[in-house]
Amino acid sequence: MSYALNRTRRITVAVAVTAALAVGATACGGTTKSDTEKEGGSAGAAGKADPNAELKKDLTIGFLPKQVNNPYFTTADKGGKKAVEELGSTFKEVGPSSGTDTSGQVSYVNTLTQQQADAIAVSAQDPGALCTALKQAMKNGVSIVTYDSDTKTDCRNAFISQASAEDLGRTQVQLLAEQIGNKGEIAILSAAQTATNQNTWIDYMKDELKKPKYKDIKLVTTAYGDDDAQKSFQQTQGLLQEHPKLKGIISPTTVGIKAAAQYLSGSKYKGKVKLTGLGNPNDMRKYVKDGTVEAFELWDPADLGALAAHTAVALESGRITGKQGEKFKAGDLGEFTVGKDGVINLGKPTVFDADNVDDYNF
Known part of the structure; x- marks a missing residue:
């Protein structure tokens, strides 16, 4: 350098x-x-x-x-x-x-x-x-x-x-796996397809899912909301329409997880499809209190x-x-x-x- x-x-x-x-x-x-x-x-x-x-x-x-x-x-x-x-x-x-x-x-x-x-x-x-x-x-x-x-x-x-990219990728899988009882179909709602941090975390998520304890969890797809609230909302809706057996979503982006929570909170999937990822407490507080989201993570x-x-x-x-x-x-x-x-x-x-x-x- x-x-x-x-x-x-x-x-x-x-x-x-x-x-x-x-x-x-x-x-x-x-x-x-x-x-x-x-x-x-x-x-x-x-x-x-x-x-x-x-x-x-x-x-x-x-x-x-x-x-x-x-x-x-x-x-x-x-x-x-x-x-x-x-x-x-x-x-x-x-x-x-x-x-x-x-x-x-x-x-x-x-x-x-x-x-x-x-x-x-x-x-x-x-x-x-x-x-x-x-x-x-x-x-x-x-x-x-x-x-x-x-x-x-x-x-x-x-x-x-x-934080360490590995910690962030693996812990998001661990959070969701606990919430769905280590079983079921899951999806990822990311930001831009070229985002360096998102892709690095997702690589670690996929690696974490290779562990034997996650053998009953299947990652069905990764969707991209481009850190746009409306598009992320629509992508969440699309994920649930395309994968009716979906048990959980990981969204490693503050815009994405908020939009996904907004959709889930007003749908029949509230409390049934688990959502975690990276979010701001001020954005996610109401969704935690109304039962849409159990737990999420972030740094300050x-x-x-x-x-x-x-x-x-x-x-x-x-x-x-x-x-x-x-x-x-x-x-x-x-x-x-x-x-x-x-x-x-x-x-x-x-x-x-x-x-x-x-x-x-x-």
């Missing part, structure tokens, strides 16, 4: 170039660093982390979620904003309004690079679609942190994982955004470079260790049910 720490500000480019590149170009050729910066850069690849380095202030940290009007990302980015401002820097959120707009994400990466952001925290729509733009940003000294959904490892400096997305912010500032300050084994403190969140391939795990997922769902507000 290559990026520059302790860099000077980039050369200001002409407004005309900025405007042209903001309209979806796949590389930011208009923004270049000085020859001195180029010669002295790549501290992350060649340099050594200094855990005692002074934290930089007055940085600009851009957050680029998959979808700006998604309640999950609203919560995550608010956490990022709070952390950025507490660290003495400036927070900026940009992003598409659609949960499948990969070209829009590319355009926003280019724009943030042109606007001389010091670091970008991005939840990638697609594992490879952003790479050209992200690599160009890194060449221009921008630290790249992915959160929630990763890109390819050479296209960023660090990835903030909600505000903490996820905050950790992304702390990581971005730590990278910019030289406290970490994204190499395995490096340690850094992230405020009240505690100390974290960079894992293999620059992955930083937030922690274990929390299971929410009738006993504890009122204890959380996000």
Whole structure:
């Protein structure tokens, strides 16, 4: 991975170039660093982390979620904003309004690079679609942190994982299996078909289902709601029409599980078809209380955004470079260790049910 720490500000480019590149170009050729910066850069690849380095202030940290009007990302980015401002820097959120707009994400990466952001925290729509733009940003000294959904490892400096991908995939199967008595047909209601995090979790779900104790559970299909409430609602309806013997649904997306719960709560399947996955307590509370959902899980997305912010500032300050084994403190969140391939795990997922769902507000 290559990026520059302790860099000077980039050369200001002409407004005309900025405007042209903001309209979806796949590389930011208009923004270049000085020859001195180029010669002295790549501290992350060649340099050594200094855990005692002074934290930089007055940085600009851009957050680029998959979808700006998604309640999950609203919560995550608010956490990022709070952390950025507490660290003495400036927070900026940009992003598409659609949960499948990969070209829009590319355009926003280019724009943030042109606007001389010091670091970008991005939840990638697609594992490879952003790479050209992200690599160009890194060449221009921008630290790249992915959160929630990763890109390819050479296209960023660090990835903030909600929890271990394996834990998330396996525990969702375990939750549903317990609810259906380890027997029956199940389906998965995912987000976009290209979503890196969703597909990784689903791979672990399928692997978990290979265990002998799940021999009487059959995964019949995976549907995609594209993180769109209406489409996810319709997909839930379609699953139940196509598979009348369905006993349970796993939806590893906050939009999907809420839409599925909404459909189930007003249908004849309420309480009969079990639903679990990843959801926000505020979205799911009423469905837990009315008996539609027994239990679901998630991490605190505000903490996820905050950790992304702390990581971005730590990278910019030289406290970490994204190499395995490096340690850094992230405020009240505690100390974290960079894992293999620059992955930083937030922690274990929390299971929410009738006993504890009122204890959380996000």
